[in-house]
Amino acid sequence: MSQINITPMVDVMLVLLIIFMVAAPMLTQGVNVDLPDATAPQIRQQVEPLVISIKKNGDLYIQNKQIDIKQLAPRIASMRKAKPKLPVFIRGDGKAPYEYVARVMGLLESAGIKQISLVTEPQR
Secondary structure (H helix, E strand, O other): OOOOOOOHHHHHHHHHHHHHHHHHHHHHOOOOOOOOOEOOOOOOOOOOOEEEOOOOOOOOOEOEEEEHHHHHHHHHHHHHHHHHOEEEEEEEEEOOHHHHHHHHHHHHHEEEEEEEEOOOOOOO
């Protein structure tokens, strides 16, 4: 027979496909919020950023853990002591009042963070 047996290659590809399908949802950071649309350049980071998510009802999350707004500044300050160059991203829901985002930004500044990035969806 002069034909190549591709069955092992197909098996490997199917296993890789399953691995990527299982791993892809774990790559998203933060909680599910409806981000506003904007035209802005994409930020390239070498370090995994600290993501603060704000839902439309005002609930706050650090990465995937809900936090009270009173605990935000002390917790961020302690995290920044361990990693002073840790980038901070805010993922605010597009339907959240601006007051919530402004309050979080004020608390972050009081914790000594001067550089904050706002996460948006690409313009449709």
